[in-house]
């Protein structure tokens with residue numbers, strides 16, 4: 075079927091191109107097969123037909139041949155035939171891709187590794203999904219542990235054309251380790267548009283995290299640009315492949331710091347063939363109330379403290395009271411009396427049980443009814459379940475429940491806590507001191523629940539209260555990016571959403587810019603409810619050039635004393651420029667605009683990062699200078715390559731060139747120096763190819779070498 079052309083027998087590159095062409099035709103055939111499915115033959119309701127149609131459309135989309143994403147990027151030549159166990163996961167009917175357009179093999183087997191599985195008309199695999207176990211040695215095999223792989227081949231593409239390949243003969247002792255030129259080229263590519271996938275170049279230490287077992291939670295501490303976000307997204311794609319059915323049922327979620335960040339990463343998963351992953355910010359997750367207010371740092375810190383969980387627990391249960399009167403149920407001509415002491419026993423027992431407040435409240439009428447039933451039986455009646463249900467609905471029983479276990483509305487409860495000083499004092503006694511209580515109380519409560527000045531931290535409290543009343547459903551897997559900024563109460567909110575699943579927690583302690591930023595990962599994992607999670611560290615940077623990361627790392631002793639500086643695989647001399655402007659504010663703006671022009675003269679994206687309060691002024695200056703610019707999160711393109719980025723939104727983003735305006739203003743924009751320097755550290759570590767720092771005020775002393 076894939077008959078080699080004449081010169082392919084001698085030209086290995088041509089043979090690979092032939093395999094690519096054959097794989098593309100096979101993919102086309104697979105797509106046509108799905109497209110030709112005739113739904114009219116399917117019996118069933120219109121609902122199932124619609125579901126099926128939707129699935130078919132998704133499948134067709136997944137089988138699209140994307141012009142700029144090559145079908146395969148690597149090849150593995152195994153030394154021996156692979157085991158039955160691995161063969162099953164090649165996804166094909168037959169055992170291997172050997173001999174199919176690849177030139178034939180005798181001993182071992184050969185597999186092409188790509189973004190999705192492609193098979194020929196016989197069901198034989200032509201391209202293996204990168205996530206299949208057979209593909210794993212592509213990322214992990216080394217000269218010390220070749221994993222039965224004789225040769226690893228990487229392919230280079232130019233504009234969708236296969237133009238080069240590079241071999242590593244892992245079992246050849248004469249060959250030495252060399253740095254892959256194709257890997258270097260991939261990393262050097264200009265960064266225009268959304269974030270790209272890294273399937274072709276995942277590094278061994280990253281792969282360990284990507285393929286870690288779904289049962290456990292992994293926490294990754296990594297310096298800027300070490301690939302945390304990339305690893306997290308590839309991990310979701312991997313888990314969806316390896317545990318498709320389970321996760322289709324339970325769901326997966328990626329949590330990012332803000333919408334612009336989520337827009338930036340949004341394209342990666344579809345490119346990996348995965349469409350069904352929810353994305354949200356923590357604030358969106360806890361959206362029970364409309365946020366319209368802001369807290370002082372002090373108030374937000376107390377509200378985000380884990381001690382608030384106990385305050386809320388007390389608040390939720392504060393309405394529980396013990397009856398002093400019996401409950402009298404009248405049925406027909408008979409009266410049944412449950413004495414007060416028996417009701418007290420029932421309620422005490424429910425209080426001690428580890429069930430949600432709401433579930434216990436629902437159980438209470440049944441328990442009282444059960445007590446009535448026992449009395450009926452004792453007097454010779456033979457009541458059945460229906461009688462118990464009827465008794466549970468009896469008005470006397472309802473009255474006891476209403477009085478002793480009143481329903482709780484989470485938002486109303488938190489509203490009361492934040493407005494009623496006496497109630498707060500009662501719930502927070504021995505937990506929050508008077509000053510802390512005063513700090514969290516609203517000064518202007520608003521007239522109703524709707525118009526109350528809810529803050530982001532209040533919304534998290536409402537979420538905690540809601541979970542105390544009714545269990546929050548858990549997802550199968552949650553990826554939490556930029557975790558270092560979460561408060562303990564926010565970790566708890568995320569933890570609820572993966573209480574029966576697992577999580578991937580990604581962050582960098584040095585980039586924590588909230589007053590309550592994470593100080594230690596074990597502590598954060600405790601709040602998340604995953605104290606036994608593995609903590610891994612990534613230290614090789616793929617974004618920031620060595621010179622720039624070394625400069626930014628001067629801040630580390632002040633902002634995260636325990637952390638080692640990252641290294642970089644990118645050594646680009648001349649990547650750092652520092653421009654001191656002597657002629658005041660106008661000169662500064664001019665120099666910044668000049669810096670942007672210079673950066674835009676080169677290929678790729680440019681980010682102008684500045685303190686938030688300098689953004690309006692710079693926006694005006696850019697407009698006057700005739701330089702159009704985008705807001706962060708808006709996709710850059712070859713026509714629109716300049717983004718004006720407030721320092722507070724720079725986290726997680728990257729640009730080929732960064733012009734950083736006035737570092738002292740970035741530091742001064744934060745409530746304290748450490749947070750200011752951390753914000754600066756984030757801003758300094760966004761550049762892929764070059765960073766230009768422009769300043770008129772003196773640089774922070776920690777940066778001066």
Ligand SMILES: Nc1ncnc2c1ncn2[C@@H]1O[C@H](COP(=O)(O)OP(=O)(O)OP(=O)(O)O)[C@@H](O)[C@H]1O
Nearest residue numbers: 272275276277298299300301302303304616617726
């Ligand atoms: N193995 C790799 N091959 C090629 N590029 C990579 C690799 N790992 C990471 N990168 C690239 O390095 C850049 C930084 O990655 P990423 O944004 O995931 O880092 P991060 O650790 O989340 O950074 P930050 O802490 O700044 O948010 C991205 O462009 C990413 O695609």
